[in-house]
Amino acid sequence: SAVISQKPSRDICQRGTSLTIQCQVDSQVTMMFWYRQQPGQSLTLIATANQGSEATYESGFVIDKFPISRPNLTFSTLTVSNMSPEDSSIYLCSLRLGQDYGYTFGSGTRLTVV
Amino acid sequence: KQEVTQIPAALSVPEGENLVLNCSFTDSAIYNLQWFRQDPGKGLTSLLLIQSSQREQTSGRLNASLDKSSGRSTLYIAASQPGDSATYLCAVGPSSNTGKLIFGQGTTLQVKP
Numbered sequence: 001s002a003v004i005s006q007k008p009s010r011d012i013c014q015r016g017t018s019l020t021i022q023c024q025v026d027s028q029v030t031m032m033f034w035y036r037q038q039p040g041q042s043l044t045l046i047a048t049a050n051q052g053s054e055a056t057y058e059s060g061f062v063i064d065k066f067p068i069s070r071p072n073l074t075f076s077t078l079t080v081s082n083m084s085p086e087d088s089s090i091y092l093c094s095l096r097l098g099q100d101y102g103y104t105f106g107s108g109t110r111l112t113v114v
Numbered sequence: 115k116q117e118v119t120q121i122p123a124a125l126s127v128p129e130g131e132n133l134v135l136n137c138s139f140t141d142s143a144i145y146n147l148q149w150f151r152q153d154p155g156k157g158l159t160s161l162l163l164i165q166s167s168q169r170e171q172t173s174g175r176l177n178a179s180l181d182k183s184s185g186r187s188t189l190y191i192a193a194s195q196p197g198d199s200a201t202y203l204c205a206v207g208p209s210s211n212t213g214k215l216i217f218g219q220g221t222t223l224q225v226k227p
Contacts, residue, residue: 100165101163
């Protein structure tokens with residue numbers, strides 16, 4: 001299975017600022033996924049990030065708010081832009097090595113916006 | 115639209131008990147189903163993956179079953195320990211296999227010493 005290193009593990013940010021979350025993988029993977037988990041809620045997919053193409057965003061999420069980069073097959077970033085307290089959540093990246101494999105998740109970034 | 119429900123939302127048991135967590139889904143056309151564990155404020159740890167053609171998977175004290183026709187999966191934990199205390203999440207992979215997992219709300223388990 002792949003190992004994901006996600007940074008930062010947590011941060012407290014001022015409203016109106018932006019935070020970039022990084023995920024580094026020890027294997028080359030075509031697709032990576034970014035999820036949000038709001039307090040007391042389950043996980044919701046933000047977008048799917050393919051290397052070499054624009055990310056595909058789920059309904060309710062837009063590129064201006066959550067820009068994603070995927071410069072190579074082992075790395076991706078998610079930026080939370082112009083933050084408000086409503087963005088306080090755990091953000092997680094995820095991948096799978098193939099169609100018949102399970103999903104592996106990063107350790108999560110716990111974001112608090114004040 | 116696929117919906118995943120987990121019952122109960124919370125469970126507290128004494129150490130040593132065997133217990134069952136339930137997951138139900140509305141659309142039986144799934145590719146696979148995966149059980150995860152999440153500790154407070156942390157990421158997800160994969161426990162078991164069941165492909166749509168399989169009926170169950172086992173790992174140590176954990177056993178997960180899948181009944182696609184009835185839209186149900188159960189996670190059985192044998193001889194529970196305080197270290198099993200966590201939130202358990204069920205996630206369904208759609209038959210289109212697009213990579214989008216649909217998660218249940220989770221069951222928060224507390225095992226008391």
